[in-house]
Amino acid sequence: MTGTRGYHHGDLRRALLDVAVTAIEESGPAALSLRELARRAGVSHAAPAHHFGDRAGLFTALAVQGFDSLAEALDGAGGELLDLGVAYVDFAVRHRAHFEVMFQPDLYRADAAEVRAARERAGAALRAGVATLPALPAQPTLPESRPGTAAHPGTADRSADGADRPRDAADRPRDAADRPRDAADRPRDAADRPGGLDGPQGDVLAAWSIVHGFATLWLAGALPAGVGDDPGEAARTVIRRVFIPAPDPN
Amino acid sequence: MTGTRGYHHGDLRRALLDVAVTAIEESGPAALSLRELARRAGVSHAAPAHHFGDRAGLFTALAVQGFDSLAEALDGAGGELLDLGVAYVDFAVRHRAHFEVMFQPDLYRADAAEVRAARERAGAALRAGVATLPALPAQPTLPESRPGTAAHPGTADRSADGADRPRDAADRPRDAADRPRDAADRPRDAADRPGGLDGPQGDVLAAWSIVHGFATLWLAGALPAGVGDDPGEAARTVIRRVFIPAPDPN
DNA sequence: GGCGAATCTTGTCAACGGCAAGATATGGTC
DNA sequence: GACCATATCTTGCCGTTGACAAGATTCGCC
Known part of the structure; x- marks a missing residue:
């Protein structure tokens, strides 16, 4: 069944992930190439795309x-x-x-x-x-509660809904929109x-x-x-x- | 002097860095392309190479x-x-x-x-x-110091300044072999x-x-x-x- | 035995990084 | 003012990559 040779690999998806981990450990995520990955796994250059769609996948x-x-x-x-x-x-x-x-x-x-x-x-x-x-030190309430947040006006307003604060990409992960960067759709000072x-x-x-x-x-x-x-x-x-x-x- | 138009840009290096920052803020470092950079700066695709050598530069x-x-x-x-x-x-x-x-x-x-x-x-x-x-909590010496390990002399500390621990890299950053991933050649327990x-x-x-x-x-x-x-x-x-x-x- | 679907391959294209060679401007020297 | 070494930028090219399309092979299932 799960033979590793032949037209059907058996468990190519897992194999590709394993190879990817090795490659990333060697040269970092940025240097990872889908074609190199396929090469190392002994499959064609387009095989990874079937399992993951694209690099982001x-x-x-x-x-x-x-x-x-x-x-x-x-x-x-x-x-x-x-x-x-x-x-x-x-x-x-x-x-x-x-x-x-x-x-x-x-x-x-x-x-x-x-x-x-x-x-x-x-x-x-x-x-x-x-x-x-x-029992975390249980810090006694601090002396000066806060200088009055007004000190850091710079980052305050920006996007209220927060989801797309950072990079507003479109639908690709690396493009903007993906970056959750939620954290901003919440009350001011929690x-x-x-x-x-x-x-x-x-x-x-x-x-x-x-x-x-x-x-x-x-x-x-x-x-x-x-x-x-x-x-x-x-x-x-x-x-x-x-x-x-x-x-x-x- | 520092005209921004013409064959000579004036301060292309700085301009490229500025544009790079903007681009990275939009889509992350991974998505940064030297050609796109050149395009945004209004110069030819090879202009950045003159100032930085390559992408890593x-x-x-x-x-x-x-x-x-x-x-x-x-x-x-x-x-x-x-x-x-x-x-x-x-x-x-x-x-x-x-x-x-x-x-x-x-x-x-x-x-x-x-x-x-x-x-x-x-x-x-x-x-x-x-x-x-x-005056950091000035933690009293902890109860159990540590289970042992004191015996291993390990390789004497190489970089005393500690700047190059991570990826030794020859001269290129991303290729394999760069990732030293060492961490093993320092004194055991400091x-x-x-x-x-x-x-x-x-x-x-x-x-x-x-x-x-x-x-x-x-x-x-x-x-x-x-x-x-x-x-x-x-x-x-x-x-x-x-x-x-x-x-x-x- | 046969068929639909999953899996993998081959072929192609635009974009990229990097290099080489050439074009153009700058600054200093006489 | 003419000249030239040099820095700066462009054009052209090559190999590689990511993505897509179309075809080949095999599997699961009835």
């Missing part, structure tokens, strides 16, 4: 696969915030190709239903873990209201930001020496340093 | 410009950690095109001297600001040693990670609802929530 499939894998990895991390963060960084390092594609939405159709679903699964896993936060940035929402955002930033900087090779060669452990140290209020020795 | 120039602008923005932020973080996020949002290129090293020659220098300037500005950290992740080094890393992660997630459109439409303010809330230990009202 290939990246879309990779993104879905990536968000699903991430959700799985986070679900299996144990529920502790610390382990969750380490799992996140670990995923980024181990599945570098997927991770790079996932957070480069101009490469794929970020608004596709399957992408949204997979991303939501990963997001849920993340939120669930952050909910177990031992920070002060219940569920705002001062509550659990803020915890999630802070935790996600720090692990995502660490992973991204690591992958980009932007981190200076002295971090060590084990990103997972380094991340653990950093997360602990920031998030865990007291040693709680017992 | 163009991105290299953008990266240098970006790191310089970032350094400038950070220097002008005032020295307070909070303002520094907000300035970082603000830069990412306002100079989206530059920021995206800067942290996508497979697009350009990340090991070029000018890039190293500009990146170092930005890094210095960042470190300088973090040094003013009011966390426990002086200057390790438990000291100021850790503060810098944590602060940088959180603002970088926030900015990246924002740009990728990955942030869920509730964040508001002003990334700078949202970042301020998140940073303060994590970093500032006590109100310190005085």
